[in-house]
Amino acid sequence: MLDNIHEECGRTVPAADLTTGGFTVESGAFSHDKPHEECGVFGVVTNQPEDLAHLTYCGLFALQHRGQEGCGISLNDDGVFTTHKDLGLVSQVFTPEVIGAFPKGCMAVGHTRYGTTGGNQRRNCQPMEVNHQKGKMALVHNGNLSNAAALRSALEQRGAIFHTTSDTEIIAYIITQARLQTDSIEDAVRIAVSQLEGAFSMIVMSAQKLIAVRDPHGFRPLCIGTLPGGGYAVASESCALAAVGAEFLRDIEPGEMLMLTQNGAPVSDRRFVGTAPRRSCIFEYIYFARPDSVPDGVSVHAARKKAGAILAQAHPADADFVIGVPDSGLDAALGFAEQSGIPYGIGLIKNKYIGRTFIAPTQTERTNAVSLKLSAIRETVAGKRIVLIDDSIVRGTTSRRIVSLLRAAGAKEIHMRISAPPFLHPCYYGTDIDSEENLIACHHSVPEIAQIIGADSLGFLPTAALPELVGHSGICTACFTGDYPTPVDTAECRDRFEKKLHSEK
Numbered sequence: 001m002l003d004n005i006h007e008e009c010g011r012t013v014p015a016a017d018l019t020t021g022g023f024t025v026e027s028g029a030f031s032h033d034k035p036h037e038e039c040g041v042f043g044v045v046t047n048q049p050e051d052l053a054h055l056t057y058c059g060l061f062a063l064q065h066r067g068q069e070g071c072g073i074s075l076n077d078d079g080v081f082t083t084h085k086d087l088g089l090v091s092q093v094f095t096p097e098v099i100g101a102f103p104k105g106c107m108a109v110g111h112t113r114y115g116t117t118g119g120n121q122r123r124n125c126q127p128m129e130v131n132h133q134k135g136k137m138a139l140v141h142n143g144n145l146s147n148a149a150a151l152r153s154a155l156e157q158r159g160a161i162f163h164t165t166s167d168t169e170i171i172a173y174i175i176t177q178a179r180l181q182t183d184s185i186e187d188a189v190r191i192a193v194s195q196l197e198g199a200f201s202m203i204v205m206s207a208q209k210l211i212a213v214r215d216p217h218g219f220r221p222l223c224i225g226t227l228p229g230g231g232y233a234v235a236s237e238s239c240a241l242a243a244v245g246a247e248f249l250r251d252i253e254p255g256e257m258l259m260l261t262q263n264g265a266p267v268s269d270r271r272f273v274g275t276a277p278r279r280s281c282i283f284e285y286i287y288f289a290r291p292d293s294v295p296d297g298v299s300v301h302a303a304r305k306k307a308g309a310i311l312a313q314a315h316p317a318d319a320d321f322v323i324g325v326p327d328s329g330l331d332a333a334l335g336f337a338e339q340s341g342i343p344y345g346i347g348l349i350k351n352k353y354i355g356r357t358f359i360a361p362t363q364t365e366r367t368n369a370v371s372l373k374l375s376a377i378r379e380t381v382a383g384k385r386i387v388l389i390d391d392s393i394v395r396g397t398t399s400r401r402i403v404s405l406l407r408a409a410g411a412k413e414i415h416m417r418i419s420a421p422p423f424l425h426p427c428y429y430g431t432d433i434d435s436e437e438n439l440i441a442c443h444h445s446v447p448e449i450a451q452i453i454g455a456d457s458l459g460f461l462p463t464a465a466l467p468e469l470v471g472h473s474g475i476c477t478a479c480f481t482g483d484y485p486t487p488v489d490t491a492e493c494r495d496r497f498e499k500k501l502h503s504e505k
Contacts, residue, residue, distance in 0.1 A: 039067045039111055039112055039126070039140075039141070039236075039430075040063030040065075040111070040142060040235070041063075041109070041110070041111055041140040041201060041202065041234075041235070042056055042060055042109065042140075042203075042235045042236070042240055043107075043108065043110070043203035043233070043234040044056060044059070044107065044108050044109075044231065044233045044234070044244075045107045045210045045232055045260045045262060046106050046227065046230060046231035047230050047231055047262050047263055048230075049077070049103075049104035050105070050106070052102075052105050052107070053073055053075055053102030053105075053108065054099050055108070055233075056073050056075075057073065057094050057099055057110075058244050059110060059233065059235055059240045059241075060073070060090045060111070060240075061091070061243065062237075062244075062290075063237060063239075063240050065290060066114070066236060066237075066288065067112035067113040068112070068114060070085065070087045070088065070093070070113045070124070070125035071086075071088070071089070071090050071093050071110070071111060071125065072086070072110065072113075072125050072127050073085070073094070073109070073110045073111075073127070074108065074109050074110075074127040074138035074205060075102050075103065075105045075108040076105050076106065076107035076138075076205055077104065077105040078105075079135070079207035079208070080103075081136050081138060082102055082105075083138065084098055084102070085111075085122070085127065086122055086125060090112065106262045107205055109127050109138050109139075109140045109205045109210070110127070111125070111126035111127055111140040111141075114432075124165070126166075126168060127139060127140045128140075128141075128166075128168050128169060132179065132180060134180060135207045136207060137176065137204060137206050139168060139171065139172050139175070139203070139205075140168075140202060141167065141168040141200055141201070141202040142199070142200075142202065142220045142236055142430065143198065143202075143215065143219055143220045143430040145196055145198040146197050146198035146199075146428045146429065146486045146488050147196070147197040147486075147487070148167045148198070151170050151174070151196075152170055160173050167198075167200075168202075171192060171196065174191070174192040174196075175188045175189055175204065178192060185204065185209055186211055186257065186259050189211050193213060193272055194272075196215065199215055199217070199219035199220050199281075199429035199430045200214075200215045200220075201213070201214045201221065201236065209261055211258065211259050211260070213252075213257045214253065214254055214255065214256055215254065215276075216255035216273070216275045216276035217254055217276050217476070217486070218253070218254025218278050218279065218280050218296070218474075219280065219281050219476060219485075220281060220429075221237060221280070221284060221289070221293075222235075222252040223235060223236075223237070223241065223248065223251045223295070224252060224258065224266065225246035225247050226247050226249055227244070227245070231262075232249075232266060234258070234260075237289055237290060237295065238292075238295070239292050239293045242292070248294075251295065253270070254273065255270070255272035255274065255276065256269070256272070256273050257269040257272070276485075277474065277485065278472075278474030278475075279475060280296055280474060280475050281431070281475070282469065282470070282476060283479070285298065285303040286328070286392070286469070287391045287392060291304065291327075291331055298469075303469040304331035304419065305331050305332065305334055305335035306468060306469050307332045307420075307469055308333060308334060308335025308337075308338075308339065308389060308419060309336065310461060311332065311417045311459060311461055312339035312340040314461070314462055315457075315459025315460075317385075317387050317417070317457065319342050319386060319387045319413065319415055320342070320384040320385045321342065321343055321345035321347065321381070321384055321386055321387070322336050322337040322342050322343070322386075323345050323346065323348060323380065323381070323388060324388075324389045325390040325402060326348060326349070326350035326374070328391045329389045329391050330389075332389045332391070332417075333389035336387060336389055336417065340387075342387060345380045346377060347376060347377055347381050347386060347406065348374050348376055348405075348406075349374065349375050350374055351373050374405060376409035377409070378410060381409045381410060381411040382410030383410055383412050384410075384411060384412055385411075385413040386406060386411050387415045387417060388403070388406065388416045388455070390402070390416065390418055390419070391419050391420055392419075393418055393422070393440060393441070393453070394433070394440070396440040399455075400453040400454055403454040404454060407454065414455050414456055415455065415458075415459075416450070416457070416458045417458075417459045418459070418460045420461050421460050421461050421462065421463040421477075421480040422439075422446075422480070423441055424436070424441055424442055424480060425439075425479050426479070428478075429476065429478070431479065433479045446458055446459070446460065
């Protein structure tokens, strides 16, 4: 008999009705059953005018996996800003004609965005450009503020009028207000950083400076590299530096501010370094980042292989092949195969022309989405016992369809292994992990989830093993454990999250 109580959540769920049991796998706020990160940032500064629009385009193209809803570029030509942003993929928004219309310049910032449901409007795209009495500013930001509601309320009481639901607009307001009372943009950014809580890896471009900032916890990655012709590039991931021919220099430290100008080396301000414990998002390594990126000195590819090896030890299976769900399940599958001795096989093929965030607005289209995105290789799975590796289960819908796909291809047994622990709590730092009511692990035990998705067995990565993936304990695991690194007003944050999901329709 299936257990009625989920051990980690402590919630009683009737085992008699696994299709509902207080949770419907076909419902929920998402139009897809995967967590998504909200954006990637890129910035560049050179000592002489260059075609930085094309360079930034290449950087954003390498960060496309971090956000596929919208994108934008702001270029600085001697204090004159040229900005273009819109909904769509980088290649759709920045056609050759659009790129060709940009002038040359010495600074630029770019952004790729993933927004929660209901927020898919052009005005939410970044960079966010601001004109004020002391000049101009363009801002790109990755992450969410955990004190956004309180900051927004205080700003509104002082007369601020908001045009978006974005945390980035809150940051822009604070920096702008501080800039009007300070002598430099870096002073204004320092004042803003002292008021912000939560995740913010961001790049601020003024008429003469480019400032890269990472929050004191280091939730989101940010790194810097040197360009071959002189100058510097800043990006969310090192893969974007490689894409523009930049040589990786180092990761920007949690709490660090880097000031870059057209001439001279970057100037580091470390006054916020060490003011909070490091809490890098562990899901960057499990799912978000590209396998060829190395955030904070840890190879994403190696971390995922390690997760697979740990799964093989914690949840062994008697099987003929190990296969991974493309793309982020492949490295973990390889690790599982190497540790277990079970042969690694290619059992699923991904349609490369459908992005990670393929959004289907209706239930019928959602049902067809997995078939459009993935196909099974019958020669690998027919009549075989399969270990299926994926990175996560949110609602269970996608997992159930993938299992069905493999069953239809003739798989004899399917033992699903997940290279992350069960999601039990929402994230307030930039990942759209939904509220508990829409998380399947909050309503069902592991055996119940296995039955719901149609797998013969199911195993999750042990939460205690997460530090092993990166070699240290300075990670954020709040979506698995509920241990939030910053104070979180749950009611206000949940209200803000729901507004992002359902407003602006």
